[in-house]
Amino acid sequence: MTNETARIEAFSDGVFAVAITLLIFQVHVPPHEPPGGLRIALIDLWPSYLAFLASFMTIGVMWLNHHRLFSFITKKQDGLIVLNLLLLLVITWLPFPTALLAEHLRGPHADQQTAGLVYATSLFAIAIVFNVLWRYAIRIDAVGDHANVVGISRQYAIGPVLYAVLVVIAYFSADWCLVISALYALYFALPPSLLRRRME
Amino acid sequence: MTNETARIEAFSDGVFAVAITLLIFQVHVPPHEPPGGLRIALIDLWPSYLAFLASFMTIGVMWLNHHRLFSFITKKQDGLIVLNLLLLLVITWLPFPTALLAEHLRGPHADQQTAGLVYATSLFAIAIVFNVLWRYAIRIDAVGDHANVVGISRQYAIGPVLYAVLVVIAYFSADWCLVISALYALYFALPPSLLRRRME
Amino acid sequence: MTNETARIEAFSDGVFAVAITLLIFQVHVPPHEPPGGLRIALIDLWPSYLAFLASFMTIGVMWLNHHRLFSFITKKQDGLIVLNLLLLLVITWLPFPTALLAEHLRGPHADQQTAGLVYATSLFAIAIVFNVLWRYAIRIDAVGDHANVVGISRQYAIGPVLYAVLVVIAYFSADWCLVISALYALYFALPPSLLRRRME
Amino acid sequence: MTNETARIEAFSDGVFAVAITLLIFQVHVPPHEPPGGLRIALIDLWPSYLAFLASFMTIGVMWLNHHRLFSFITKKQDGLIVLNLLLLLVITWLPFPTALLAEHLRGPHADQQTAGLVYATSLFAIAIVFNVLWRYAIRIDAVGDHANVVGISRQYAIGPVLYAVLVVIAYFSADWCLVISALYALYFALPPSLLRRRME
Numbered sequence: 011m012t013n014e015t016a017r018i019e020a021f022s023d024g025v026f027a028v029a030i031t032l033l034i035f036q037v038h039v040p041p042h043e044p045p046g047g048l049r050i051a052l053i054d055l056w057p058s059y060l061a062f063l064a065s066f067m068t069i070g071v072m073w074l075n076h077h078r079l080f081s082f083i084t085k086k087q088d089g090l091i092v093l094n095l096l097l098l099l100v101i102t103w104l105p106f107p108t109a110l111l112a113e114h115l116r117g118p119h120a121d122q123q124t125a126g127l128v129y130a131t132s133l134f135a136i137a138i139v140f141n142v143l144w145r146y147a148i149r150i151d152a153v154g155d156h157a158n159v160v161g162i163s164r165q166y167a168i169g170p171v172l173y174a175v176l177v178v179i180a181y182f183s184a185d186w187c188l189v190i191s192a193l194y195a196l197y198f199a200l201p202p203s204l205l206r207r208r209m210e
Numbered sequence: 211m212t213n214e215t216a217r218i219e220a221f222s223d224g225v226f227a228v229a230i231t232l233l234i235f236q237v238h239v240p241p242h243e244p245p246g247g248l249r250i251a252l253i254d255l256w257p258s259y260l261a262f263l264a265s266f267m268t269i270g271v272m273w274l275n276h277h278r279l280f281s282f283i284t285k286k287q288d289g290l291i292v293l294n295l296l297l298l299l300v301i302t303w304l305p306f307p308t309a310l311l312a313e314h315l316r317g318p319h320a321d322q323q324t325a326g327l328v329y330a331t332s333l334f335a336i337a338i339v340f341n342v343l344w345r346y347a348i349r350i351d352a353v354g355d356h357a358n359v360v361g362i363s364r365q366y367a368i369g370p371v372l373y374a375v376l377v378v379i380a381y382f383s384a385d386w387c388l389v390i391s392a393l394y395a396l397y398f399a400l401p402p403s404l405l406r407r408r409m410e
Numbered sequence: 411m412t413n414e415t416a417r418i419e420a421f422s423d424g425v426f427a428v429a430i431t432l433l434i435f436q437v438h439v440p441p442h443e444p445p446g447g448l449r450i451a452l453i454d455l456w457p458s459y460l461a462f463l464a465s466f467m468t469i470g471v472m473w474l475n476h477h478r479l480f481s482f483i484t485k486k487q488d489g490l491i492v493l494n495l496l497l498l499l500v501i502t503w504l505p506f507p508t509a510l511l512a513e514h515l516r517g518p519h520a521d522q523q524t525a526g527l528v529y530a531t532s533l534f535a536i537a538i539v540f541n542v543l544w545r546y547a548i549r550i551d552a553v554g555d556h557a558n559v560v561g562i563s564r565q566y567a568i569g570p571v572l573y574a575v576l577v578v579i580a581y582f583s584a585d586w587c588l589v590i591s592a593l594y595a596l597y598f599a600l601p602p603s604l605l606r607r608r609m610e
Numbered sequence: 611m612t613n614e615t616a617r618i619e620a621f622s623d624g625v626f627a628v629a630i631t632l633l634i635f636q637v638h639v640p641p642h643e644p645p646g647g648l649r650i651a652l653i654d655l656w657p658s659y660l661a662f663l664a665s666f667m668t669i670g671v672m673w674l675n676h677h678r679l680f681s682f683i684t685k686k687q688d689g690l691i692v693l694n695l696l697l698l699l700v701i702t703w704l705p706f707p708t709a710l711l712a713e714h715l716r717g718p719h720a721d722q723q724t725a726g727l728v729y730a731t732s733l734f735a736i737a738i739v740f741n742v743l744w745r746y747a748i749r750i751d752a753v754g755d756h757a758n759v760v761g762i763s764r765q766y767a768i769g770p771v772l773y774a775v776l777v778v779i780a781y782f783s784a785d786w787c788l789v790i791s792a793l794y795a796l797y798f799a800l801p802p803s804l805l806r807r808r809m810e
Contacts, residue, residue, distance in 0.1 A: 019420075023227075026424075027421055027424025031425050032235065033502065045517075045521065048517070052528065062503075066499055073421060092274075102230060102231045106239070110239050113241075114248060118245030121248035220623050221627055224628070225631050227627075299666055309639045321642075321645065321649075325648065424624055428624070430625060435635075448720070448725065449724045452724065477617055477691075
């Protein structure tokens with residue numbers, strides 16, 4: 011049963027693992043500055059750290075939810091595999107807007123805005139695809155009769171709404187866009203264990 | 211039985227996952243432009259997005275078919291492992307022509323043509339190796355007695371023909387080469403679920 | 411039982427594998443020097459080799475202990491997954507201070523010190539998170555009744571102390587910081603097999 | 611039984627997969643040349659292709675033999691894990707000498723020699739560590755009573771000798787060093803299936 015989806019999960023885990031680990035390679039080591047200048051140069055890198063952290067949390071939490079989602083899915087179908095590839099497409103895309111935002115977070119306001127909108131829109135796209143995948147799994151009856159399927163559906167449905175709000179926020183402030191995307195990740199990571207169930 | 215090939219699949223999944231995730235690192239963040247210039251610079255990156263998308267789809271669909279192929283293979287032999295390594299060789303090679311095409315898609319016509327021909331020939335090589343692997347698996351009787359083996363063989367046999375046509379297209383237009391390679395990927399991703407069977 | 415944590419381990423293995431393999435990409439090939447100058451240029455790269463070695467050993471040994479730790483954990487809980495993500499966060503962060511130290515180990519003293527402190531503090535953070543993860547696993551009773559749980563707890567508890575000492579060392583010498591962090595890794599790799607048990 | 615070593619194999623597979631896939635990222639896309647100059651520039655990259663191919667084959671064949679080796683190992687011990695980490699250390703190191711040789715294969719003779727010697731010595735180190743790992747596995751009786759253990763030992767024992775010869779060859783010609791290392795990889799890939807057994 012669960013073996014049905016084992017290789018999809020293994021491949022997805024690989025993609026998530028590579029994407030999350032490569033984020034740090036977008037943080038560039040400052041070159042040789044005037045002696046003693048490294049401390050300042052490192053502090054000036056804060057947009058890169060913040061972008062690394064927000065995207066790490068987002069991908070980590072996406073993995074977490076992907077893991078949860080597939081623990082409910084008991085059969086596979088070609089459509090599921092293709093939708094899963096679509097999810098991986100938007101996940102592997104994320105390092106690009108992350109690097110973009112890190113690079114331009116202290117740039118001219120118009121460029122901050124552009125980078126922030128690209129970043130927020132990318133997260134919005136991930137939320138949409140994730141919901142489509144989940145709903146498709148329910149529709150093809152791949153999901154078992156767990157009582158909490160309804161609860162999960164409701165929780166995931168909030169995702170696109172929250173990330174649509176994030177796009178609006180990004181229009182006004184790229185900084186807040188990053189901070190709030192990290193908070194969103196916390197929300198999607200923590201509540202289920204508090205609100206819904208204890209996996210034992 | 212299926213454990214026989216488990217570690218080959220795990221290693222292959224790893225290679226596919228790394229190759230597909232690293233494609234985005236060939237899309238370079240535009241440096242600081244004149245204020246407000248980022249929007250234009252991002253739009254000008256379209257060849258990189260297109261190349262990313264086409265190669266993501268190609269590798270994703272190759273993984274999908276590799277996954278299908280190995281779900282039929284019930285024993286392993288050294289020859290199979292070596293042919294699988296050969297397939298991984300052409301897969302890991304793909305990020306290079308992808309980056310090449312992205313870089314030169316807006317360059318002089320002669321260079322577009324060169325980059326397009328390298329890209330299309332690489333995809334052609336993948337199609338050839340994939341067919342050799344599949345036929346070898348049938349020849350050594352590693353493939354079970356599934357009714358649809360013949361159907362799959364026929365579908366895969368079209369691959370080299372389609373990609374030979376792609377080489378000809380690349381000779382005339384690198385743009386069309388990319389677009390059509392993405393359409394080919396869709397063809398190899400979708401039909402089997404529609405035409406042949408429902409995996410349940 | 412152990413399947414409960416299988417996918418957490420698979421994802422973590424992926425992250426460890428990517429992080430450890432990418433360390434070498436921080437060692438840059440010297441460009442074309444005056445003819446015959448490559449030998450000298452390669453020797454001058456010793457800080458990069460040393461940083462590669464120390465970080466490889468650290469991540470390798472972290473994987474080793476992660477592997478041991480999860481061999482004791484028999485059930486999962488959301489908290490465990492989130493703490494594990496936190497551990498992966500500090501692990502994936504490590505390539506940055508590694509590259510930082512390699513780049514500035516022969517720089518002005520103040521910059522050596524800065525880079526050394528960032529490196530040592532990062533290792534200290536890993537030791538802290540690892541202990542928190544282990545203690546949490548004990549607290550939620552996810553750990554079986556193995557006699558050597560107490561022994562492991564004691565051994566791990568030394569970690570934060572040793573790495574706090576490393577921060578002090580880094581204040582005085584970035585070179586010694588690297589050498590001693592490699593020795594620490596040896597300590598965490600070897601003793602358990604000598605002192606405590608033989609896995610058979 | 612085989613589960614004992616499952617996670618070591620999974621982690622090793624990950625490292626092998628990342629190392630082998632990243633080799634292509636050492637082949638750099640030629641920048642914009644005079645119009646029509648791309649074809650020549652691509653041809654001039656042959657040292658990079660050759661180095662990519664030789665190292666791909668070497669890592670691929672190392673994975674193949676690692677896979678074979680662990681299919682015989684039925685229990686694990688801390689020493690085995692540490693030796694396996696040592697093997698992964700020399701494997702992850704290989705992309706550096708690969709890039710080094712690709713970069714300097716057309717450089718001044720003295721630099722070719724330096725790069726060739728570093729490359730050959732790295733392969734020699736891999737052969738040594740692989741033999742130590744195999745002999746250790748036999749010594750701790752982790753290897754089952756397979757008739758072909760003796761045959762494998764003999765075959766592996768040739769490795770260090772062949773790679774010591776490669777170091778001598780590299781002293782005279784970096785080109786031949788690359789070509790012969792690819793041939794060595796073929797030798798270690800193919801014979802076992804022809805000479806020794808048929809895995810079924």
